Amino acid sequence: MDLLRFITCGSVDDGKSTLIGRLLYDSDSVSLDVLATLEKRGSSNGGGVDLALLTDGLKAEREQGITIDVAHKYFTTPRRKFIITDAPGHVQYTRNMVTGASNADLAIVLVDARQGVIEQTRRHTLLASLLGIKYFVLAVNKMDLVGNDEAVFERIKTDYQAIAEQLRLPHVLAIPLSALNGDNVVRPARSLPWYGGPSLLQHLESVPVAADANPREARFQVQYVIRPQTEALPDYRGYAGSIQSGVYRAGDRVRIHPSGVETVLEAIEVGQREVPSAEAPQAVVLRLRDDVDVSRGDAIVPVSAHPAVVRELEATLCWMDERPLRAGRKLLVQHHAALVKASVTAILQKTNIETFESVGTEEAKLNDIVRVRLRTALPLVADAYRANRATGAFILVDEQTGNTLAAGLVQATDPDYFTQEMPIEAVYSI
Structure with a gap:
């Protein structure tokens, strides 16, 4: 059996953790001891099993009723193995969503049927697209709370289709469901007779698994x-x-x-x-x-491979620090095991989350998505992210604190930028 990695994303309280819990529960992928604990806790609280607790393991998550950290769950059906990443929906934890989406083949974007498409829906879709995810599922959740109204589903589907066209998403399927009740999650729902497509699990079992992004370039x-x-x-x-x-x-x-x-x-x-x-x-x-x-x-x-060995590159950043980024900032580039000093020589543009248009900017604030030019003190062996996800990603690190400042995707490299000899003091002066 092959393996599908997917992430659930979207805004806070859209039901991501409950959806994963329902997938695990209805596909008989919850161990008996865990199930007994959840049932005991549910009965003591006077209610049923809280499916969100299957992924929300932190004490703070259970107290606040939100997902904070990324959780990974594994389950298997007769047709496929799965690794699920439950990403937090709160804008404060966007950095965790980026981490979770970096290895995913498919993104399930949840939307509360009562709220429709909102800013965090757009932000998570954009980030998943930038991270190279090709397959998207628009899961319109909580359909039971809008009377399973087909018109509501079609309106949200149309709104999201506009996003898909702007970002040129190649594969998008919209599915109406209720994670709490299990409607259309594992099995087709009788409560949605107007929907003739597959259930969520049926689609996950049939979607093609992405091949190695660049199998020939070792x-x-x-x-x-x-x-x-x-x-x-x-x-x-x-x-x-x-x-x-x-x-x-x-x-x-x-x-x-x-x-x-x-x-x-x-x-x-x-x-x-x-x-x-x-x-x-x-x-x-x-x-x-x-x-x-x-x-x-x-x-x-x-020797037959031709990686770019560069000291200057252009990259897309998701800025994750409270302190804004401005041109001239010195920091560290962590590219897998390589850690080198670098400087942001220019902030080229910022993406407007509402329109996805590129606009000029002089700084990047928390959760902004910007394109920058970086200059490193020592050469890096990197590829454009679109060609090789493994070697096209990096993070930026604060020199003093060691905190992660941004997640970066290499967009363009300039191998001829440093063809001339540079004195060693010039290389380290940045």
Whole structure:
């Protein structure tokens, strides 16, 4: 069976946690001990099972009745395996939604039938689109609270279709449902006789799973250098990490970036055993034929691959800090294991959440989505996000506090920007 990763998003109180709980409950994916605990708690409170508690595990979430952190749940049907990400809907926790959507194949955008499409619906849809999600489900929830009125569903569907056309979303399906009652979640609902499409689970079981974004372009970044220096292994040197994309084969000629040194991939180890080849997303240890200088954050790629090795790039940011971002700000770029100093040389534009149009701006405020130009102190091996989700994403980090400032997606690289020799003091002066 294949695996589908999906995220539930939308505004606060749209019913995301309840929907996931209903999916798990009605598909018999809740363990007996957990179910017994929920039923006991429900009976003590004089009500039924609170399905939202299957995902809202933090004490603060249960006290406030909202989702704060990202929760992951796993379940299996006879047709497919699933990993669900329950993202918070409150605008304060948009950063958590970005984290949850970064690995998803499909987004379920919930809308309260009484409220319709609102700003957070638009923001989450835009972010999911920017993060490369191709399949969207518009789940119009709480249909029972509007009398299962088809006209209400059609109005919301039309409003969301306008968003889909603006963002050029390739695959969108609208489904009316009631997560609390289970209508149209796992099985088709008799209460919605005018709807002739699949239930939510039926659609999730049939939607195609996205393939590797760039299977031919192999990418590997060193996370840890292994040098035991024991009597049994006096000369052992291995480079541990996860293959980010593509396939690696023992005997391939590879190039180390950013140094550009070439050598041969002597061996590949998986679980301390040599294998002839490995592919993404396997965790591996690579051993090289020559004793070359390789450090944490360096990339090892086949010589036939052509990654961009850059010190300047354009990127889309979701700004996550209370302090506004302005041009000239110095910070750190965390690109997987690589951590380098950088400067924001320009803020090019901001996206208007209401119209999705690009507008000029001099600063980025909390939750703003902006396009910027970054200049790094040392070269990065990066790809445009649209070509490779694994190597096109990064975060910005505050130098003093270590706090995450923004999630970034590489939009364009300029490999010729630093073709001329630069004095070392100029590189570190930023």
